Amino acid sequence: MALNESKTSADRFQQMLDKLKSLDFRITPQRLAVLRILAASEDHPSAEQIFEKVRIEFPTTSLATIYKTIVLLKGLNEVLELGFPDGCNRYDGNRPFPHPHVICTGCGKIMDAELKSLDGLKEEIHKKTGFRIQHHRLDFFGLCQECQETM
Amino acid sequence: MALNESKTSADRFQQMLDKLKSLDFRITPQRLAVLRILAASEDHPSAEQIFEKVRIEFPTTSLATIYKTIVLLKGLNEVLELGFPDGCNRYDGNRPFPHPHVICTGCGKIMDAELKSLDGLKEEIHKKTGFRIQHHRLDFFGLCQECQETM
DNA sequence: TCTTTATGGATAATAGTTATCTTTTAGTAA
């Protein structure tokens, strides 16, 4: 399989679990639940949304546990955080590396986007600015097809 | 002058002032100070940094006034807000339209970057997703040349 | 100068996230 290609939910779950085990982090039911949700989600859920799903299975779970698990996975590069200044941050557990997103300003939907012509930009930036680029963030804001019809 | 080309500080100041006057907003000393600072700055200052500069001239100025002026200018598309989830937002009064930035993860410096190959991306995204794109945000994170030498 | 009302100044409120502290439990070895 090519690098950065999308994997199945089960693949990603196992990948994250293996990473935790290999680094001797404890495997708790709460962590497993967060891992399952992140691996399965396609819609870039918020911490609150993850929290609500975990609570269905484990009603005593604390929101702090969700945040602590997210911080842990971020540090292991197993989840991509899409931070927003207003409103809440969103998370991508399927593709935990920088990639373009399209964000609907109507309904808040966030989708992945492929862009072939993005590859050369890092090098172009390095040559012009001298920066050693570590990562990037590319968001397109607009109206999704559903919101175009209703607005 | 070509569209989106950089203007002198005086040009931008006058442009913002004309916009406020044409819409019958009141011209106050505090607003003039914020306009001057935004028009002259090349370093994407934070609200706090603008506040400190305004206070040199008008020591009784409130931070709320800075924020209210920024909100006003944002609504008139006369300043570009670079929102960050952690830490404070930064503002560009010289180029109040979306454009790429390089951000130093060492010292926090934010610089403008030119990218010719960015032009076609919006159309490519529209064709693939059906979104009607309104604006975008492109950030490259890395180490500036100074920070590369000291880290 | 007078009047009107937008704006300034001071401060309270907001909200997502993080820190703190106590209790519980996962992992391990006897």
Place this chain on the structure above:
DNA sequence: TTACTAAAAGATAACTATTATCCATAAAGA
């Protein structure tokens, strides 16, 4: 299986950039 211990969970306080509120002030026009 049981006991031990460090790590993680749960509850809640703290944090902080920004926004809202409210009254005082002053810009703009007559």
